[in-house]
Amino acid sequence: MLERLYPNRFADLALGRIRYGVMLNDEGVILDDGTVARIDEDEFFVTVTTGNTAALERWITWWNADWALDVRVLNLTGAFGAVNLAGPASRGVMRSLTDADVSGEAVPYLSATPMDVAGVPALVLRIGFVGELGYEIHFPSMYGEHVWDAVMAAGERHGIRPFGLEAQRILRLEKQHILVGQDTDAESDPFEVGLGWTVKADKDDFLGKRGLEGPGAEAAGERLVGFTCEGSWVPPEGSSVVHDGIWVGRVTSARASAAVGSIVGLAWVPSGWANDGTPFEIQFGSHRSKATVAMRPFYDPEGQRLRS
Amino acid sequence: MNPTRRSPLSRMHADLGAVLEHEAGWELVASYGDEAAERARVRDGIGLVDVTARGKVDVRGSLDGALSAAGDVLTARIAEDWVLVLAEPGGEEVLVPKLESAAGPNAMVTDVTHLFVGFALAGPALPDALARLTSWDPASLAAGEATGAPIADVRAVVARRDLEVPVLEAYVAAELARYAWETVLDAVRRTGGGPVGWRALRAEGWS
Numbered sequence: 001m002l003e004r005l006y007p008n009r010f011a012d013l014a015l016g017r018i019r020y021g022v023m024l025n026d027e028g029v030i031l032d033d034g035t036v037a038r039i040d041e042d043e044f045f046v047t048v049t050t051g052n053t054a055a056l057e058r059w060i061t062w063w064n065a066d067w068a069l070d071v072r073v074l075n076l077t078g079a080f081g082a083v084n085l086a087g088p089a090s091r092g093v094m095r096s097l098t099d100a101d102v103s104g105e106a107v108p109y110l111s112a113t114p115m116d117v118a119g120v121p122a123l124v125l126r127i128g129f130v131g132e133l134g135y136e137i138h139f140p141s142m143y144g145e146h147v148w149d150a151v152m153a154a155g156e157r158h159g160i161r162p163f164g165l166e167a168q169r170i171l172r173l174e175k176q177h178i179l180v181g182q183d184t185d186a187e188s189d190p191f192e193v194g195l196g197w198t199v200k201a202d203k204d205d206f207l208g209k210r211g212l213e214g215p216g217a218e219a220a221g222e223r224l225v226g227f228t229c230e231g232s233w234v235p236p237e238g239s240s241v242v243h244d245g246i247w248v249g250r251v252t253s254a255r256a257s258a259a260v261g262s263i264v265g266l267a268w269v270p271s272g273w274a275n276d277g278t279p280f281e282i283q284f285g286s287h288r289s290k291a292t293v294a295m296r297p298f299y300d301p302e303g304q305r306l307r308s
Numbered sequence: 309m310n311p312t313r314r315s316p317l318s319r320m321h322a323d324l325g326a327v328l329e330h331e332a333g334w335e336l337v338a339s340y341g342d343e344a345a346e347r348a349r350v351r352d353g354i355g356l357v358d359v360t361a362r363g364k365v366d367v368r369g370s371l372d373g374a375l376s377a378a379g380d381v382l383t384a385r386i387a388e389d390w391v392l393v394l395a396e397p398g399g400e401e402v403l404v405p406k407l408e409s410a411a412g413p414n415a416m417v418t419d420v421t422h423l424f425v426g427f428a429l430a431g432p433a434l435p436d437a438l439a440r441l442t443s444w445d446p447a448s449l450a451a452g453e454a455t456g457a458p459i460a461d462v463r464a465v466v467a468r469r470d471l472e473v474p475v476l477e478a479y480v481a482a483e484l485a486r487y488a489w490e491t492v493l494d495a496v497r498r499t500g501g502g503p504v505g506w507r508a509l510r511a512e513g514w515s
Contacts, residue, residue, distance in 0.1 A: 072368050072416040078482035079423035119309035140422040142313040
């Protein structure tokens with residue numbers, strides 16, 4: 001079923017391992033993204049974006065009925081609380097919360113490991129939307145207050161602080177991680193947003209395959225690219241990308257990044273501009289700013305911190 | 309470390325003056341301070357109880373094997389191939405392996421204790437309270453049966469039971485807990501009832 005739902009491969013996903021995936025509609029347009037963890041030989045733990053859960057449940061259930069596969073799907077969103085313990089000190093905090101070995105060798109990047117955390121049975125995912133060493137701890141939701149209090153207490157000597165969505169938005173931009181629905185629209189395919197590597201065209205079939213292989217599919221007119229921006233003005237989402245005074249694209253996300261020391265963001269530009277260092281101009285009302293294309297993550301481009 | 313499980317409604321219960329007790333790792337509302345009045349409310353009017361702590365096991369697929377192994381617990385059969393098995397707090401820890409073993413490969417057994425919050429409405433004024441909460445006709449459900457129905461515009465699994473007083477248990481998605489509790493409690497209060505603790509419900513033979 002996962003082989004049909006996603007353009008990338010899941011049949012060869014090893015037990016206890018996680019793989020990122022984008023889900024496409026029949027036309028090859030990105031519907032959603034998330035992770036798939038193999039937690040047993042025939043059991044997978046699938047995450048989707050927060051606002052899309054109900055729609056994706058209907059989508060998956062509909063296709064499951066159509067394909068008549070021997071698969072059962074259960075939406076367990078409310079059954080699990082989740083805490084993303086992120087940052088270079090997160091391993092030290094985890095060591096205070098569990099007797100399990102949480103070293104990089106025992107619990108490597110992109111692994112899914114069941115273990116007790118603060119005395120509660122949990123599934124720990126080594127994934128990193130914010131680009132740092134991190135442990136996403138999923139646990140039965142009604143232990144929520146207990147787990148939160150235990151994590152904060154264990155992290156006290158490491159200087160732990162809670163962080164919210166705004167910090168997450170900056171951190172994910174520094175990594176050029178997309179937000180489906182914000183950085184994509186009703187026409188975006190994986191190649192246009194730099195996720196062509198998730199498409200395994202040699203698979204027999206998957207939802208969206210014919211759309212991606214259709215006439216003109218390879219000749220994308222636009223590309224989603226990272227950019228840095230001069231000055232301190234943060235272009236609002238929806239700002240125009242202009243060339244000789246003509247609208248040619250738009251900014252989807254932008255924030256001031258202390259780590260990069262600049263404004264960073266994502267924008268749709270003509271595909272021919274998708275090269276490091278290409279200069280372009282952003283306009284919003286009377287505001288104008290010079291920007292430069294950056295095709296690699298601004299922060300930790302090799303992913304060494306994630307994998308540590 | 310002794311982890312405690314709390315209903316998402318625990319702070320609302322605290323605001324109502326809940327007297328707490330612990331059972332199977334759960335924090336339960338024993339009463340809201342006047343157990344005798346709460347028993348009278350259930351016996352003569354209507355009471356609303358947060359029964360989220362119930363063990364809840366979802367079984368889908370071929371049910372015969374699992375149902376034969378369920379034993380003396382409440383089974384809310386929602387469809388031919390779907391049943392929600394309801395147990396005392398902590399009962400899911402015994403039920404899940406037992407049901408998995410009995411069900412075999414043709415059914416999926418999932419501990420959904422934390423997926424749903426549960427409410428029990430108990431008392432002779434139950435029909436009046438439900439009339440304020442749903443267009444669904446509870447009389448269409450026989451005692452001991454279960455179905456899916458809207459309660460306060462929220463999808464719910466409902467199970468009807470007749471004890472010393474009529475009881476309807478409703479299970480809704482945990483993320484909707486506060487909205488559902490406030491709405492149901494408002495309807496219960498307009499019917500002359502109010503919140504009651506587990507002790508008042510158990511006094512009527514509920515388990």
